[in-house]
Amino acid sequence: MSNHSVNSVRLLGRLAELGAIGRDEDGKLVRLAASRADREGRDRLVSWIKAAGLDVVVDRIGNIFGVWATDGNADAAPLMLGSHLDTVINAGIYDGCFGVLSGLEVIETLKEAGFVPSRPIVVAAFTNEEGVRYAPDMMGSLVYAGGLDVNVALATIGTDGSRLGDELRKIGYAGDREPGFLKPHAYIELHIEQGPVLEKEGIPLGAVENLQGISWQRVTIEGDANHAGTTPISMRRDAGHAAARVITFLRARAKASNTPTVATVGCMAFEPNAINVIPSRTTFTVDLRDPDEERLKQEEAALADLLEALSAEEGVTISVERLARFEPVKFDERIVAAIEAAAKARALPFKRMTSGAGHDAQMIARIAPSAMIFVPSKGGISHNPKEFSTGNDLIAGANILLDVVRTLTEEE
Amino acid sequence: MSNHSVNSVRLLGRLAELGAIGRDEDGKLVRLAASRADREGRDRLVSWIKAAGLDVVVDRIGNIFGVWATDGNADAAPLMLGSHLDTVINAGIYDGCFGVLSGLEVIETLKEAGFVPSRPIVVAAFTNEEGVRYAPDMMGSLVYAGGLDVNVALATIGTDGSRLGDELRKIGYAGDREPGFLKPHAYIELHIEQGPVLEKEGIPLGAVENLQGISWQRVTIEGDANHAGTTPISMRRDAGHAAARVITFLRARAKASNTPTVATVGCMAFEPNAINVIPSRTTFTVDLRDPDEERLKQEEAALADLLEALSAEEGVTISVERLARFEPVKFDERIVAAIEAAAKARALPFKRMTSGAGHDAQMIARIAPSAMIFVPSKGGISHNPKEFSTGNDLIAGANILLDVVRTLTEEE
Numbered sequence: 026m027s028n029h030s031v032n033s034v035r036l037l038g039r040l041a042e043l044g045a046i047g048r049d050e051d052g053k054l055v056r057l058a059a060s061r062a063d064r065e066g067r068d069r070l071v072s073w074i075k076a077a078g079l080d081v082v083v084d085r086i087g088n089i090f091g092v093w094a095t096d097g098n099a100d101a102a103p104l105m106l107g108s109h110l111d112t113v114i115n116a117g118i119y120d121g122c123f124g125v126l127s128g129l130e131v132i133e134t135l136k137e138a139g140f141v142p143s144r145p146i147v148v149a150a151f152t153n154e155e156g157v158r159y160a161p162d163m164m165g166s167l168v169y170a171g172g173l174d175v176n177v178a179l180a181t182i183g184t185d186g187s188r189l190g191d192e193l194r195k196i197g198y199a200g201d202r203e204p205g206f207l208k209p210h211a212y213i214e215l216h217i218e219q220g221p222v223l224e225k226e227g228i229p230l231g232a233v234e235n236l237q238g239i240s241w242q243r244v245t246i247e248g249d250a251n252h253a254g255t256t257p258i259s260m261r262r263d264a265g266h267a268a269a270r271v272i273t274f275l276r277a278r279a280k281a282s283n284t285p286t287v288a289t290v291g292c293m294a295f296e297p298n299a300i301n302v303i304p305s306r307t308t309f310t311v312d313l314r315d316p317d318e319e320r321l322k323q324e325e326a327a328l329a330d331l332l333e334a335l336s337a338e339e340g341v342t343i344s345v346e347r348l349a350r351f352e353p354v355k356f357d358e359r360i361v362a363a364i365e366a367a368a369k370a371r372a373l374p375f376k377r378m379t380s381g382a383g384h385d386a387q388m389i390a391r392i393a394p395s396a397m398i399f400v401p402s403k404g405g406i407s408h409n410p411k412e413f414s415t416g417n418d419l420i421a422g423a424n425i426l427l428d429v430v431r432t433l434t435e436e437e
Numbered sequence: 438m439s440n441h442s443v444n445s446v447r448l449l450g451r452l453a454e455l456g457a458i459g460r461d462e463d464g465k466l467v468r469l470a471a472s473r474a475d476r477e478g479r480d481r482l483v484s485w486i487k488a489a490g491l492d493v494v495v496d497r498i499g500n501i502f503g504v505w506a507t508d509g510n511a512d513a514a515p516l517m518l519g520s521h522l523d524t525v526i527n528a529g530i531y532d533g534c535f536g537v538l539s540g541l542e543v544i545e546t547l548k549e550a551g552f553v554p555s556r557p558i559v560v561a562a563f564t565n566e567e568g569v570r571y572a573p574d575m576m577g578s579l580v581y582a583g584g585l586d587v588n589v590a591l592a593t594i595g596t597d598g599s600r601l602g603d604e605l606r607k608i609g610y611a612g613d614r615e616p617g618f619l620k621p622h623a624y625i626e627l628h629i630e631q632g633p634v635l636e637k638e639g640i641p642l643g644a645v646e647n648l649q650g651i652s653w654q655r656v657t658i659e660g661d662a663n664h665a666g667t668t669p670i671s672m673r674r675d676a677g678h679a680a681a682r683v684i685t686f687l688r689a690r691a692k693a694s695n696t697p698t699v700a701t702v703g704c705m706a707f708e709p710n711a712i713n714v715i716p717s718r719t720t721f722t723v724d725l726r727d728p729d730e731e732r733l734k735q736e737e738a739a740l741a742d743l744l745e746a747l748s749a750e751e752g753v754t755i756s757v758e759r760l761a762r763f764e765p766v767k768f769d770e771r772i773v774a775a776i777e778a779a780a781k782a783r784a785l786p787f788k789r790m791t792s793g794a795g796h797d798a799q800m801i802a803r804i805a806p807s808a809m810i811f812v813p814s815k816g817g818i819s820h821n822p823k824e825f826s827t828g829n830d831l832i833a834g835a836n837i838l839l840d841v842v843r844t845l846t847e848e849e
Contacts, residue, residue, distance in 0.1 A: 254724075255792075255817065270681075276681075298704050381666030
């Protein structure tokens with residue numbers, strides 16, 4: 026069965042159909058985890074899984090699995106393909122859904138072609154990846170990988186005061202299987218890039234080899250609120266100037282290095298925030314990301330050194346609060362190589378790349394060899410109705426997934 | 438009458454007494470222009486002026502004048518000494534009041550000593566210098582100098598919805614003389630520095646030769662709000678980084694120059710102000726001050742050049758709004774020299790300096806040769822209950838004023 030391809034009309038049609046579910050009165054797409062709209066999306070997925078002749082299994086945290094097992098392979102560890110169906114508020118239609126529907130599409134294509142896999146193939150839709158209604162994000166995959174107790178997760182109170190366990194029961198997706206009941210042989214997640222790299226470089230496919238570590242810190246700098254007219258430059262303790270030096274330092278450092286390090290100061294507040302008063306206090310956030318843990322530590326250390334130097338040079342007092350810290354995830358080299366090989370075989374340009382955003386794959390990587398495939402996002406835009414990937418790019422990505430799945434289930 | 442000095446007990450006692458008027462239930466000093474508290478302070482001043490045997494005159498904008506004229510000098514243009522009595526919210530007791538009470542103290546001292554001045558000597562308390570309740574600030578002296586029509590000023594609506602003219606009438610200080618009715622021969626204002634220079638340098642007296650020009654601008658920078666994780670540094674249009682470059686540029690420029698130029702970025706806002714989103718828009722203020730108009734123009738031009746370069750280098754769009762612009766004021770060289778000579782004669786260390794804040798003197802300088810005398814402010818603090826100048830410094834300053842007044846009224 027060489028040179029098979031997925032059914033592009035079916036896949037793109039389902040993406041559009043799912044994207045029409047959960048529209049509010051203004052036409053905005055909102056399918057928050059365990060909401061009525063989420064139920065409607067889940068029900069549609071389940072009907073497609075059943076129509077494809079797969080078994081539907083739901084675990085206690087509401088993760089949905091479509092399992093294609095045969096008499097001959099039921100004892101082998103399954104290959105799992107997946108992502109999530111829940112969305113942010115005013116979302117696009119590709120984030121998450123593309124990975125779930127492509128997983129199902131690949132299984133159907135193989136099944137229809139009479140392919141006999143050496144192990145079960147499973148499509149997974151993980152609960153609450155976005156974390157908008159219930160924190161933390163990537164909750165379903167985290168629970169599945171054993172990183173969060175399912176009872177604790179079910180007791181989570183949402184932004185609307187609801188309890189996740191109650192809401193899952195209400196929508197009919199409080200399953201009875203223990204999360205982690207299927208230990209995957211491997212996990213592959215196909216996703217839109219949600220960043221600008223592939224589009225800008227004109228490359229249709231990313232073989233995602235790792236996922237950035239994240240370091241979030243909040244920095245507070247305290248100086249003196251003196252008069253902007255009467256205080257000579259040499260006598261100032263200007264918290265605003267010290268903050269600006271952090272921003273320019275981080276940028277210069279990231280630019281000078283030949284690494285994928287990114288540094289962002291996204292939040293900033295000046296006090297007293299008056300035109301003629303030297304800022305006495307600034308508070309800002311620093312978001313550092315790097316796919317290499319050692320380098321991420323170096324970046325954190327460089328920031329700490331700068332802050333210490335600033336204290337002395339600017340006469341300010343600086344305190345730092347750690348808000349979040351995740352180590353980078355390295356994906357499985359064998360799967361990444363299989364993705365590259367599949368792209369080469371289809372003469373599809375590709376690049377190895379890093380995921381800058383978090384995904385369910387980073388959680389499942391705790392329990393199984395994992396990797397991701399990216400397709401280009403127009404303008405790098407995501408979490409927005411303008412989120413868009415071309416049909417050609419989506420189908421090309423799904424066909425690579427198809428080829429990799431075949432490779433990984435033919436091997437034994 | 439060589440080596441006379443002011444009555445230090447009387448001057449410091451009156452400063453404290455006036456500083457007790459206008460305390461709110463929390464003990465905060467609040468004597469906003471034309472308020473009931475302002476009336477009480479004015480009444481106290483008027484009682485002291487009358488007790489000293491001077492004539493009290495009030496003009497239509499509420500400026501109070503205590504006039505010491507003799508049969509022999511009534512036709513000559515008067516020497517005017519003054520400042521203001523109104524305060525900000527939660528003020529200190531020295532700002533303004535020190536200049537008014539010192540003017541009165543100097544007149545009383547000369548009168549008691551039997552001095553016969555060649556021209557009338559007048560103490561003035563100008564209405565609404567602070568501009569907290571009614572804009573603009575320095576209103577009474579501006580109207581007096583002909584820079585604002587008195588009817589327009591009286592029609593000003595305050596932050597509390599009140600009309601200044603009505604409030605002046607209510608408190609009994611809507612006078613009948615036209616502002617400007619006395620054209621001063623010269624004007625001298627003794628004031629606390631409201632800045633840190635004299636204290637830091639250990640110098641008790643400032644001969645103020647000029648007053649900074651002010652340029653206020655609001656800058657808006659627009660970039661792109663992309664994902665902090667997925668957007669490589671090279672693809673960013675980061676409005677926050679561009680804003681930081683403005684701050685560090687202004688500081689480096691002011692520091693490298695050997696001029697009194699000061700530049701302050703006091704207000705700053707980031708949008709969307711999210712930890713993981715590159716700032717798409719920053720809005721901030723730039724406060725530039727310089728005592729030299731040509732240099733102030735150069736600083737404005739350098740900022741404009743930087744913003745143009747940033748547009749190209751950072752890929753951002755920049756717009757600038759002018760908020761305020763005042764040319765520098767050069768005080769009268771002869772009076773400044775007289776202040777220096779008086780300090781030398783008393784062996785009091787002094788320095789020529791620039792006023793970084795606005796004062797009534799800058800308005801009266803439009804119609805008469807003017808200058809200012811500064812005494813040290815502890816920590817440079819003003820507009821705050823911590824505002825403080827030592828009794829020694831205050832009295833030393835008042836004695837210099839006494840000597841200069843004698844010089845300027847002996848000369849003919």
